[in-house]
Amino acid sequence: MLPYASLEDAASALGRNLTLAETLWYKYSADKSDYYLYCHNILFLFVVFSVVPLPMVFIECLRSNNFDKYKIQPKVRMSLSDMFRCYKDVMRMFFLIVGPLQLVSYPSIQLIGIRTGLPLPSGWEMFFQLLVYFLIEDYTNYWVHRFLHNKWGYEKIHRVHHEYSAPIGFAAPYAHWAEILILGIPSFLGPAMVPGHMITFWSWIALRQIEAIETHSGYDFPWSPTKYIPFYGGAEYHDYHHYVGGQSQSNFASVFTYCDFLYGTDKGYRYQKKLLSKMKEELRSGVWKDLPFVGVGATICNGSGAVVAAVFRHSTGFFSTNSRELLALRDGLLLALELGLKVKWVKCNASMGVAGLVVSDIRALCKVIIKLN
Numbered sequence: 001m002l003p004y005a006s007l008e009d010a011a012s013a014l015g016r017n018l019t020l021a022e023t024l025w026y027k028y029s030a031d032k033s034d035y036y037l038y039c040h041n042i043l044f045l046f047v048v049f050s051v052v053p054l055p056m057v058f059i060e061c062l063r064s065n066n067f068d069k070y071k072i073q074p075k076v077r078m079s080l081s082d083m084f085r086c087y088k089d090v091m092r093m094f095f096l097i098v099g100p101l102q103l104v105s106y107p108s109i110q111l112i113g114i115r116t117g118l119p120l121p122s123g124w125e126m127f128f129q130l131l132v133y134f135l136i137e138d139y140t141n142y143w144v145h146r147f148l149h150n151k152w153g154y155e156k157i158h159r160v161h162h163e164y165s166a167p168i169g170f171a172a173p174y175a176h177w178a179e180i181l182i183l184g185i186p187s188f189l190g191p192a193m194v195p196g197h198m199i200t201f202w203s204w205i206a207l208r209q210i211e212a213i214e215t216h217s218g219y220d221f222p223w224s225p226t227k228y229i230p231f232y233g234g235a236e237y238h239d240y241h242h243y244v245g246g247q248s249q250s251n252f253a254s255v256f257t258y259c260d261f262l263y264g265t266d267k268g269y270r271y272q273k274k275l276l277s278k279m280k281e282e283l284r285s286g287v288w289k290d291l292p293f294v295g296v297g298a299t300i301c302n303g304s305g306a307v308v309a310a311v312f313r314h315s316t317g318f319f320s321t322n323s324r325e326l327l328a329l330r331d332g333l334l335l336a337l338e339l340g341l342k343v344k345w346v347k348c349n350a351s352m353g354v355a356g357l358v359v360s361d362i363r364a365l366c367k368v369i370i371k372l373n
């Protein structure tokens with residue numbers, strides 16, 4: 001509710017004419033209570049949750065080669081009914097938890113001093129406040145998320161969010177009700193520390209959700225504008241965390257990459273990226289083509305250097321396909337890295353008698369996988 005009887009009143013209180021945005025805000029909000037304005041968030045969240053993931057749903061159903069090359073886990077396909085089930089689950093949680101939480105959390109908004117009046121914040125003021133909110137949320141979320149990966153937190157709460165090992169946009173807010181409540185704290189902390197205007201607060205809540213939907217989209221588009229944001233994690237970064245699943249000790253951060261770098265929780269991710277790019281480079285350059293029978297694999301060694309398992313692909317079919325074979329190899333690599341085992345990269349020639357050793361070790365790796373499941 002604005003404390004001015006008319007636009008002229010507001011202009012004389014400000015000592016200048018109102019900008020176009022301020023005039024529009026005055027006309028919209030003058031006779032509305034602050035509580036009513038705050039509750040707009042429920043509508044915005046509903047629209048964001050329902051509409052923003054839709055282009056990805058369309059792309060997933062289209063199954064066009066043009067988009068498939070950007071899919072992070074091309075082996076995993078979601079049907080329309082799978083995606084709709086996820087949306088229904090998210091909506092149930094929205095009406096039972098997220099919406100009511102918004103309704104009852106208004107006193108905290110009053111307490112921290114989110115304002116609804118004039119003047120409106122400048123573009124720069126909004127930008128810097130939103131940046132602070134993202135940084136605070138990212139840092140706090142990192143530690144809460146990392147904590148949720150302990151045995152108790154994972155089993156009781158966080159396991160639900162990890163049901164999607166290949167996430168989709170709708171799965172961004174898919175979580176246990178307790179996780180939604182707990183992760184509400186990092187979201188409120190920024191506005192509590194640097195309170196701003198209601199419009200900034202609305203923008204914050206909407207942008208944070210849009211960012212989460214993008215990082216769960218399952219597609220990594222090189223033209224995404226977020227590629228220009230320094231230290232931004234993005235879809236591929238968070239997808240790795242879901243892909244590895246419950247044992248994951250990597251990529252906990254929600255927005256940026258610096259926390260995982262500083263606290264050393266991106267080592268497995270960076271190492272497998274390095275290995276994969278080396279492998280792709282070697283495939284592209286064709287260095288193996290002249291060898292009579294070439295296998296490629298990763299042996300997994302324990303602390304004393306003994307081989308405990310290996311992943312191996314021999315030449316049959318290997319060179320004819322690309323990403324799927326690479327992904328099959330990646331499965332083993334990720335598992336080993338996340339278990340903290342040393343991975344040794346090998347190219348081996350069957351005529352040297354290496355293949356027998358490596359193939360027998362595949363069974364050892366299978367045993368590890370079965371044990372973990």
Ligand SMILES: [Zn+2]
Binds near residue numbers: 145158162241
């Ligand atoms: Zn997690």
Ligand SMILES: [Zn+2]
Binds near residue numbers: 161167172216238
């Ligand atoms: Zn996630």
